[in-house]
Amino acid sequence: MACNFADLFEHSVDAMGQRTALIHGDRRSTFAELDARANRLADHLAGAGVGPGAHVGFQMHNSIETMETLIACFKLRAVPINVNYRYGVEELVYLYDNADLDVLVYHRRYEPAVAPALARAPRVRHAIVVDDDLGGDHLPSAATEYEAALAAGSPARRVVERSADDLYMMYTGGTTGLPKGVMWRQEDMWRVLGGGIDFYTGEPVADEFQQSRVGAQSDPATWLILPPLIHPSAMMPTFTALWTGNAVVFESRFDAAAVWRTVIRERPMVLVITGDAMARPLLDAHAEADGDTSSLVVIASGAALLSQPVKNALLERFPSALISDSIGSSETGFGGMGFATKDDDPGRGPRVQTGRGAVVVDDDGRPVAIGEEGWLAKTGSVPLGYYKDTAKTEKLFRTVDGVRTVVTDDRARAEEGGYITLLGRGNMVINTGGEKVFVEEVESVLKAHDSVFDAVVVGIAHERWGQQVAAVVATTDTGAPDFDDLIAHVRHHLAGYKVPRTLWVAETVVRSPSGKPDYRWAKEYAGARTPDHRVGTGGDR
Known part of the structure; x- marks a missing residue:
């Protein structure tokens, strides 16, 4: 083949x-x-x-x-x-x-x-x-x-x-x-993100003609793909749709109101988005949409996971649709998929059913026991390495017990039943007084508050603790949030040392075209402004 x-x-x-x-x-x-x-x-x-x-x-x-x-x-x-x-x-x-x-x-x-x-x-x-x-x-x-x-x-x-x-x-x-x-290798990318292994059964396809053969025997569907084609979260779904005989709809740029006009006009069954950065504006604009949007049977997020309040809202707005998000990266491809359920604990961390060889490993690259934490890794179809960077390739891509493995910077915990709970990126961990804080878990809880539209968490230097947790937030309205209520909300879900001690309010949180937070921007934004709110350390740190 x-x-x-x-x-x-x-x-x-x-x-x-x-x-x-x-x-x-x-x-x-x-x-x-x-x-x-x-x-x-x-x-x-x-x-x-x-x-x-x-x-x-x-x-x-x-x-x-x-x-x-x-x-x-x-x-x-x-x-x-x-x-x-x-x-x-x-x-x-x-x-x-x-x-x-x-x-x-x-x-x-x-x-x-x-x-x-x-x-x-x-x-x-x-x-x-x-x-x-x-x-x-x-x-x-x-x-x-x-x-x-x-x-x-x-x-x-x-x-x-x-x-x-x-x-x-x-x-x-x-x-x-x-x-x-x-x-x-193109075959490896096809296997992990292009349908070369069935996403639902996990079975490899029989031959290179299977997707077109099955597609020709089926009625075509329409997929509306919103992330930018410069990212695999859009490029690979687009190719998957084409290889299976389906139509793909593009928008030149993301405009939530225009998206719903396109949904009403083109009647897509599948909508591909990127996390809260697209889902929240879409939900806001949906209230003003003038027409039938019930054609959607799948809303799939890639490259960035959905927060729990957004999952709740999507499930309420589209009760018949399957709402999913997935983990993966340019280095791993598809690593696992989660399906939205209502009212999950926003402080628990994203939990996905693993796939395509995703596993949690220790520092030596070997799988950890159920319940233990380690590094998110990928076996099976994996990249060749980084272009013109042997040192980074050797650090990330290893051969463990004869198996080629990608060991990422993401921390995770192995769970029963083939599940993985994501904890956060290891290279974004904030070390505050010896305690480790993953920025993603704090961001998830912040975004679960009614007044927060988006948030990015960073560590800032502190004389006593080494680093302190800080956050830049964008609010759901034009005013500042009730900071006391926001901090109480975070304390309800997370330990005291994970509470942001310094907060800035921004009109918008800057993200990459793929929807990922721009942490460099957040640090520069915080460094150039007086904080909008400070929290005392207290005794429960």
Whole structure:
């Protein structure tokens, strides 16, 4: 079996060519049309010297052209590299160089940052600019026009002998450190996040044609995928939908009111979101939605877990829908899935049914006993390592008792029945007077308070305790929260030493495009302002 992204897509084209594949605004593309346009772009890229192993950056928000670019790269055995479209010039210069980009494809609205970054990135020998619907049409560019490139390309498939070993790479880690590329074999990524192992039964699919074969025998569904395609939480569900003959709807940017208009118009069965950062605005906007949103039967969160109050609200608003969230990362892929139940304890920590080889291990990389804490790890289909970083690869990717294992920085506890309770990221632990505090557990409890819309927790220096717990919160209204009530709420769920001693109120909490908290921003925000509230240490610390 090839188990290659391009082959899997072409199987769907051959089996279901006239089905709708992508929907973006008032545009629609069938599988055959998507294939032909990707072939045209592949022909242009090949003419520009792009072949197996070449790195093609895509600095693009969600659109049909973004998927055409990804598919064209995979068809040529080239490696598409995700470029965060929120990056400034200095960050772009670093990533263009670190990722060894040969070509860059980008939406025109990012021209103000792209142009000066490309001027300092001589390795990038070719750039292609795509017109977009977000205000970039008036910006001049020296890059090749996307539609002109496609018009000159051939719609026929190029003959390329592909392999399951062809590379899939995802740049990650920009919220806590410099971005780094995680390298996967395409078959391994397909197994963990693309349906190569059935998500519900855990059984590997029989062959590379199974998804398209079963899809052709079934009525197609529509999936509305909101996270950015520069993150696997959106890219892999999109490919999974296409490989199984379903249609995918994109929004150029996240606008909660617009999402519900799209749901009413397109009637999707599946909605993919990212944690509270999307769920809370969607819930607020749903009250004003003018139409039927009952088509949704699955609301799935990836890359960031839902807080308990949000789970409660989703279950109340969509009582017939399955609400799920999952754990995973660019380094592990899919690690486990949890299904929402009402009124769980927000201080308990997220609990998921494990999958795809997820396990909790000790410092030596060996599984811990039930009830013990350790590091969240992954066996089975795992990445090859970090691009151009042998030291980090050796630290994270180990071979234990003959089994290749990814040992993450996430702390977890093994539970009965194949469950894992997530405790928090080990590299984000706050050490206060010798006590360890995981920021995620405090964030979860803060967000369970009625007055808190979002929260991010950090450690700040303290003369006596070394560090103290601090938080930046965004409120559900324009005023400051009742701090005394908020602190009492946290104390009800958590030990005294975990209570934030210093709090700042921000208009919004900054997150990455994938929905993860930006801890660097939180520390800078706190460092530049007088706290809005301080809590005395008291005797119950």
